[in-house]
Amino acid sequence: xxxxDRRYLIVTCCIGSAIVNAIINGGxxxxxxxxxxxxxxxxxxxxxxxxAGTAFGVTFGTCLGMVLQIRxxxxxxxxxxxxxxxLSPGVAALVARFPAGILKRSxxxxxxxxxxxxxxxxxxxxxxxIASMNRVPFVTLKAGFAALQAAMVTPLIALAALADxxxxxxxxxxxxxxxxAPVD
Numbered sequence: 001x002x003x004x005d006r007r008y009l010i011v012t013c014c015i016g017s018a019i020v021n022a023i024i025n026g027g028x029x030x031x032x033x034x035x036x037x038x039x040x041x042x043x044x045x046x047x048x049x050x051x052a053g054t055a056f057g058v059t060f061g062t063c064l065g066m067v068l069q070i071r072x073x074x075x076x077x078x079x080x081x082x083x084x085x086x087l088s089p090g091v092a093a094l095v096a097r098f099p100a101g102i103l104k105r106s107x108x109x110x111x112x113x114x115x116x117x118x119x120x121x122x123x124x125x126x127x128x129x130i131a132s133m134n135r136v137p138f139v140t141l142k143a144g145f146a147a148l149q150a151a152m153v154t155p156l157i158a159l160a161a162l163a164d165x166x167x168x169x170x171x172x173x174x175x176x177x178x179x180x181a182p183v184d
Contacts (some may be wrong), residue, residue: 001086008079013154021058021150026143033135040132041125047133047141048122054142055118058149060110062157067102070161082162091159098160105160109153117149 029050033039040046073079084092099108121141133141 001082002080005079005082008073009155009158012073012078013158014151017062017154018147018151022143022147025054025058025146026139029139029142030135033138037135038132039135039138041130047125047130047138048118050138050142051121051145052114052118054146055113055116055149056110058146059113059153059157060106062150062154063106063109064102066154066157066161067164070158070165074162074165079158079162081166082159083166084163087159091156095156095159095163098156105157109157113149113153117145121145 032045032050036045039050041048043049070079074081084096087095099105
């Protein structure tokens with residue numbers, strides 16, 4: 001993998017997506033809770049329901065957004081085609097198991113993110129005996145949670161989107177060009 005591509009995955013996908021998701025989810029948390037000075041842990045609206053929704057939404061939105069972002073960044077030369085052969089076998093195998101198609105990938109990985117990311121936070125809050133959260137600590141938790149999750153999932157989703165583009169390019173290159181010669 002070229003240094004440019006590693007830098008793209010670290011700076012743009014990890015750090016950049018963490019910052020963007022912290023701002024988006026912090027703003028959503030602040031805006032949606034303006035009438036709730038205290039949020040209960042186990043009700044709707046409440047902390048657990050929101051964290052589960054955030055876990056789904058961060059991955060779902062990242063899958064949708066990365067398709068467009070990767071195309072734009074490839075054209076601009078910010079990232080190049082990344083072949084699976086340059087990835088570690090574990091990462092290549094994981095990315096290869098992602099569902100094909102933008103909508104299937106978005107929904108599938110979004111649903112998978114709920115138990116992977118929201119469950120540990122929920123268990124942690126329950127073990128700590130937290131029954132409710134004030135608005136500011138909740139918004140801080142939501143923003144930090146979204147930032148951490150985005151930093152973890154975005155590079156993998158970007159690699160999957162790059163693999164999709166690479167497969168399309170390889171398929172187009174393998175197809176014979178149509179002949180412009182007249183047919184008898």
